[in-house]
Amino acid sequence: MSLPHCKYFEAGRCRSCALIETPYEAQLRNKQLRCRDTLPSVPDAAWLPPVRSEDHDFRNKAKLVVGGVAGNVTLGILGPDGRGVDLRDCLIQSSGIRSLIPRLAEFLEATGLEPYDVPKRRGELKFVHVTEAPGGELMLRFVVRSEHALDRLRRGLGELRSVVPNAVVISVNLLPEHKAVLEGDREELLLGSSLSMQLGDIALHLQPQSFFQTNTAVARALYAQAAEWVDRVDPASLWDLYCGVGGFALHCASAPGAPVRDVLGVELSEAAVRSARRSAQEAGIEARFEAADATRFALGAAADTVPNLVIVNPPRRGIGADLAAWLEDSGVHDVIYSSCNPESLARDLAAMPSFEVSEARVFDMFPHTTHLEVAVLLRRR
Missing domain, CATH: 2.40.50.1070 (OB fold (Dihydrolipoamide Acetyltransferase, E2P))
Structure with missing residues (x-):
C-alpha cells in the first residue's frame, strides 16, 4: 500500500498525521506491538490479524x-x-x-x-x-x-x-x-x-450530536467481529452498555430464524436511544434501548436480571473501577470490550481477574496516527 503524498505535512503546515511518512505495514505492526506490550495478559495465540484501513479517503x-x-x-x-x-x-x-x-x-x-x-x-x-x-x-x-x-x-x-x-x-x-x-x-x-x-441491512440514524466511528469500513468490520463472537457464545441475553445509536446491539441481535436473543442497549443520550429504537423498528430487530448511565444501570440491576453477555464500548477513560468491579462479581460469563485506549483497557482488565482474554483484535480506525481501536472477547475462567 503506497502512502498518500501530503503537501501539508511536507510543508510543515499540519502534523496531525504524525506517522504519514511511516510505511503503512510498519504502522500496523507497531500498533499491534503496542497492544501486546500494554496487554501482556493476552496470550499471543489470542491475537487475530489486525483489521486494515485504506490509507486515504477513509474519514467519514x-x-x-x-x-x-x-x-x-x-x-x-x-x-x-x-x-x-x-x-x-x-x-x-x-x-x-x-x-x-x-x-x-x-x-x-x-x-x-x-x-x-x-x-x-x-x-x-x-x-x-x-x-x-x-x-x-x-x-x-x-x-x-x-x-x-x-x-x-x-x-x-x-x-x-x-x-x-x-x-x-x-x-x-x-x-x-x-x-x-x-x-x-x-x-x-x-x-x-x-x-x-x-x-448492510441496518441503518444507524445519526443526529447532529450523535457519536459514530470516523472510519465506516473499519466500523463495519468491528461490528461484524462482535457479532461473530456473540454468535459463537450464543447467549440468551446481552447488554450493550454505552450503546450510542445501537451499533453493537443491533448487529448482535438474533439472526433470522434463530431463537430470539434478549438484547438491551443502555446509553446516557436520550436522542441516541431514540435513534437506536428507530433503527431496530425499521430493521425488524427485537432489541430494547434505555436512556441511563451505564454504570448506575448495572449497579442497580437485580441479580436475576444479569445477562449472559455484556458489551462495553466506553470513552477513552474506560469503564472505571465501579463497573469493572460489578462485572467481576456479577456472574456475567462473557464480555466483549471495545476500547480506543489500550492503557485504560489494561487497567480495567486488571480489575477483572476472573476473566481471561479468549481473542483480541486491533482495528485501525485512525491510520497515520498512534490512535487505534482494540476489541477483546473475555470469558470467565
Missing part, C-alpha cells in the same frame, strides 16, 4: 476550524499561533467531503460572517462539522458564537441547499464561550433531523 467526518477573515476563510485546523490553517485538500477525508470543502468556503465567504479569532476572542464562525453517509448524503453542522450568526445562516439556507444538494441535515450549534471544545449544548436544526448510516 471532518471537524474543520474556520479561520482567516470575513470574505476569505480557511477551513482546516488551528496553527500554533491560534490562526487558521487551510487544509481543504486533506487526503484522509472521504472524497465527497473533500470535494465539498471549497464550496463550503465560498458559501461562508458570501455570508460576510467573521471567522472566530482565538487569540483576540472575537468573531462568529468557529467550526464546520461534515459527516458523509455511505450513500453520499451529508450532515452539516456550523458552530457559531451568537444569535446573529445563527440568523444569517438561517437566511442563507436556500443558497446553502443549492450549493450542497445532498445535505439531508443542516444545523447550527451555539458556542458563545471561549472554550477549547468543539460544540456547545444548544443545537438548532435548519434541515432534517438525522443522517442514515446504512451498514
Whole structure:
C-alpha cells in the first residue's frame, strides 16, 4: 500500500498525521506491538490479524476550524499561533467531503460572517462539522458564537441547499464561550433531523450530536467481529452498555430464524436511544434501548436480571473501577470490550481477574496516527 503524498505535512503546515511518512505495514505492526506490550495478559495465540484501513479517503467526518477573515476563510485546523490553517485538500477525508470543502468556503465567504479569532476572542464562525453517509448524503453542522450568526445562516439556507444538494441535515450549534471544545449544548436544526448510516441491512440514524466511528469500513468490520463472537457464545441475553445509536446491539441481535436473543442497549443520550429504537423498528430487530448511565444501570440491576453477555464500548477513560468491579462479581460469563485506549483497557482488565482474554483484535480506525481501536472477547475462567 503506497502512502498518500501530503503537501501539508511536507510543508510543515499540519502534523496531525504524525506517522504519514511511516510505511503503512510498519504502522500496523507497531500498533499491534503496542497492544501486546500494554496487554501482556493476552496470550499471543489470542491475537487475530489486525483489521486494515485504506490509507486515504477513509474519514467519514471532518471537524474543520474556520479561520482567516470575513470574505476569505480557511477551513482546516488551528496553527500554533491560534490562526487558521487551510487544509481543504486533506487526503484522509472521504472524497465527497473533500470535494465539498471549497464550496463550503465560498458559501461562508458570501455570508460576510467573521471567522472566530482565538487569540483576540472575537468573531462568529468557529467550526464546520461534515459527516458523509455511505450513500453520499451529508450532515452539516456550523458552530457559531451568537444569535446573529445563527440568523444569517438561517437566511442563507436556500443558497446553502443549492450549493450542497445532498445535505439531508443542516444545523447550527451555539458556542458563545471561549472554550477549547468543539460544540456547545444548544443545537438548532435548519434541515432534517438525522443522517442514515446504512451498514448492510441496518441503518444507524445519526443526529447532529450523535457519536459514530470516523472510519465506516473499519466500523463495519468491528461490528461484524462482535457479532461473530456473540454468535459463537450464543447467549440468551446481552447488554450493550454505552450503546450510542445501537451499533453493537443491533448487529448482535438474533439472526433470522434463530431463537430470539434478549438484547438491551443502555446509553446516557436520550436522542441516541431514540435513534437506536428507530433503527431496530425499521430493521425488524427485537432489541430494547434505555436512556441511563451505564454504570448506575448495572449497579442497580437485580441479580436475576444479569445477562449472559455484556458489551462495553466506553470513552477513552474506560469503564472505571465501579463497573469493572460489578462485572467481576456479577456472574456475567462473557464480555466483549471495545476500547480506543489500550492503557485504560489494561487497567480495567486488571480489575477483572476472573476473566481471561479468549481473542483480541486491533482495528485501525485512525491510520497515520498512534490512535487505534482494540476489541477483546473475555470469558470467565
